[in-house]
Amino acid sequence: MSAFSLAYLDIPIGVSGDMLLGALVDAGLELAILQAALDALPIPGVHVEAAQVRKRGIAATQVTIRAPRQNQHRHLADIQAILQRSALPEAVQRQSLAVFRRLAQAEARVHGVQPEEVHFHEVGALDAIADVVGVVAGVQALGIEMLYASPLPLSHGQVHTEHGLLPVPPPAVLALLEGVPVRGIDVEGETVTPTGAALVTTLAAGFGPPPPMQLARVAHGAGAREFPLPNIVRLLLGRATAVGAATGAREETLVLLATNVDDMNPEWLAPLLEDLLAKGALDAWLVPLSMKKGRPGFEINVLSPVTAVDSLKAHIFAHTSTLGIRQLAVVRHALPRRQEVVETTYGTIRIKVAEYAAGRYRAAPEYEDCRAAARAHNVSLAEVYAAALAAWRDRG
Known part of the structure; x- marks a missing residue:
């Protein structure tokens, strides 16, 4: 297990793709590794630079992506094609696409269209694609197996977009933050970008206070703008606490997946649990429910190691009638x-x-x-x- 298998992202004022890249580089991600990930894209001329800066007296790393300017608006299928033509590892391709798919779903809800019809403006630009791929590749390169994040801050004001003047947070950002803990801050201007919100809500297993960990390093990533508060994100890296002092129990950071169904044949649920266990779930169980309009239903619960979350979610979507899965980071105390x-x-x-x-x-x-x-x-x-x-x- 990596020394940085567990990480916590503290977001005091806001988050963007370049701020996350800065935190990863500050944590020890080599620029050569980051540049290699960008070179794996079928997009020439994309370069990464890093500089040490100070934000309200706090030293931080600021990363800048240099990419050719294009006026091309890309759809989700275009982004998918770029990723599939790349030489990136399959896991980086898959998770990067998940970020853009989440962005497309948020934009689709805002504009009342299908995700496939959404044409990306700022987030479809080459530097935004590089931000997403760089963050996903960087998290994997540092060996981070589980990422948590603080509640996301909501600033106020107005922002200029391709659609004109919009309130802050923009509608797409609020759509991305549905179901995520948020808090208000007295700061004017856009502090959480769509790319930053999509990355955090896709990669984080849970939101709240820091989990128990043996802290190994604290890294700071800087944003370009200046605010009354330090415009940084803090990345706390370490590993899960290994042993409970009183019982000898080992603390394990796991993921709990849950979904409710009321329109499935109950005979299909028993083999579903068997299949989930065969695919790597640590435990799987059903809870009877009384759902809307008095309909009987079941809550499907799956306890998963971090490495099996994606495949288990895919299996649940493929073999149940559910339209959504709740995901919660949990700590299990396991006896030797x-x-x-x-x-x-x-x-x-x-x-x-x-x-x-x-x-x-x-x-x-x-x-x-x-x-x-x-x-x-x-x-x-x-x-x-x-x-x-x-x-x-x-x-x-």
Whole structure:
């Protein structure tokens, strides 16, 4: 696991793509790695520069993307084609496209069109494409497995756009922040850009206070504009706290996926849970619900490691009727455990053994082993369980 497997993004005043790039470079991302990611795009002439600046006395890194100016308005399909023609790793392509897809969905809601019909203005420019790809590639290069963020700030005022003068935050930014904790700040001017909002809401697993971590580094990324407050983002990097002091439990940062359905055949839900577990879910369960208009339904819950989130979400969308999935970062306290094997009159049975206090253990026979043994010997599951536990205790 990387020393920077866990990160927290503190957003005091605002966020943009170049501010996120600055924080990543300040955290140790080499410019050569960032430039290599941009060179992998089928777009010539895109270069990255970094400089040390001070914002209200705080040292920070400011990154600037130099790209040819174009008057071309791109659609989502155009962005997808650029990414697919690139030499970027598949994971960077996929996550970068997810950022632009989220942008397209937000713009589509604002303008009352389909996401495929949205033509990007500022966020379709080459420097914005480079911002997105650079941030996604940078997060992966630093080995950040889980990113959290603070509630996003809402400033006030007006901003000039391709659609004319709009209130701050612009409608597309507010659409991107739906379902995300926000807070008001007494600052005039646009501080959260569409690109910044799309990146944070796509990449962050959760929002709120910093998670428990062993802090290794603090990095600052600077924005170009000046405000009464320091125009920076702070990136706290480290790793999850490894051991609980009292119980010896290991703290694990995981992701909880949840969605409600009331229009599916219940017979399809049991195999769905089995498939999710086979695809890497740590746990999956159903909760009966009474939904709108008194309809019976179910809440589908999936506990996932960070690395399996994307594939599990894709499976839920493909195999259920849901139109949306809630995603929440959670901390699980897991007892140290090991697997042992015991011999019984019904055959070999595996047992999970957990230490819940110093020198005190709890054992649980593996269900599948017990079920197979019970069927083979035509006895009850309870008898096999009891025999396995007795054999384990007899070993001392």
